Amino acid sequence: QVQLVESGGGVVQPGRSLRLSCAASGFMFRTYGMHWVRQAPGKGLEWVALIWYDGSNEYYVDSVKGRFTISRDNSKNTLYLQMNGLRAEDTAVYYCARGAEPLWWLPDYWGQGTLVTVSS
Amino acid sequence: DIVMTQTPLSLSVTPGQPASISCKSSQSLLRSDGRTYLSWYLQRPGQPPQLLIYEVSNWFSGVPDRFSGSGSGTDFTLKISRVEAEDVGIYYCMQSIQPPYTFGQGTKLEIK
Numbered sequence: 001q002v003q004l005v006e007s008g009g010g011v012v013q014p015g016r017s018l019r020l021s022c023a024a025s026g027f028m029f030r031t032y033g034m035h036w037v038r039q040a041p042g043k044g045l046e047w048v049a050l051i052w053y054d055g056s057n058e059y060y061v062d063s064v065k066g067r068f069t070i071s072r073d074n075s076k077n078t079l080y081l082q083m084n085g086l087r088a089e090d091t092a093v094y095y096c097a098r099g100a101e102p103l104w105w106l107p108d109y110w111g112q113g114t115l116v117t118v119s120s
Numbered sequence: 121d122i123v124m125t126q127t128p129l130s131l132s133v134t135p136g137q138p139a140s141i142s143c144k145s146s147q148s149l150l151r152s153d154g155r156t157y158l159s160w161y162l163q164r165p166g167q168p169p170q171l172l173i174y175e176v177s178n179w180f181s182g183v184p185d186r187f188s189g190s191g192s193g194t195d196f197t198l199k200i201s202r203v204e205a206e207d208v209g210i211y212y213c214m215q216s217i218q219p220p221y222t223f224g225q226g227t228k229l230e231i232k
Binding site for chain 2: 047059060062100103107108
């Protein structure tokens with residue numbers, strides 16, 4: 001069955017960096033687009049980024065452009081989110097989600113999420 | 121960016137009764153390929169979101185048929201024909217016609 005397990009969250013000071021990972025299993029990772037979606041405490045969902053199955057295209061929400069980078073290692077079945085210049089407003093649970101096949105724009109299965117807290 | 125607006129923001133429903141949630145987008149979600157890029161998710165308390173409906177009216181795997189989606193262009197509706205206790209949570213619509221993809225604010229469903 002599809003499994004997505006996020007890791008790498010924690011407490012970080014404003015301006016610092018953090019890298020999230022998402023380990024995928026139960027499907028052919030290298031053929032699926034992948035998303036990151038976040039949820040601030042008590043708030044709604046915010047789509048963050050998308051990467052194509054082969055890493056050839058990336059898309060971001062404006063609020064993270066230039067600070068966050070989505071990437072993947074298909075040999076390790078792992079998705080990443082490099083977060084630089086973190087701000088208090090980046091505090092959220094970060095979910096990775098698989099893009100459906102062939103509907104890569106559609107997050108179908110989601111991980112349990114990892115909490116990132118940006119605070120001094 | 122496309123703005124997604126859901127109504128109501130909360131509703132309380134007696135088990136066995138129907139429920140309906142509206143979602144309106146600031147731009148048409150119909151693309152030239154004939155697809156309409158509107159989906160619905162349910163986030164149960166303490167859980168990640170789960171996909172219910174995609175492309176307006178298609179059930180995702182394992183979703184009960186008491187859930188149904190309808191609409192076109194900019195106006196969409198999720199209906200639950202007979203609410204059950206396990207339907208409690210927050211429902212989100214999402215557009216994925218163009219990045220950045222955006223969600224509605226969410227509609228909280230409670231059981232009376």
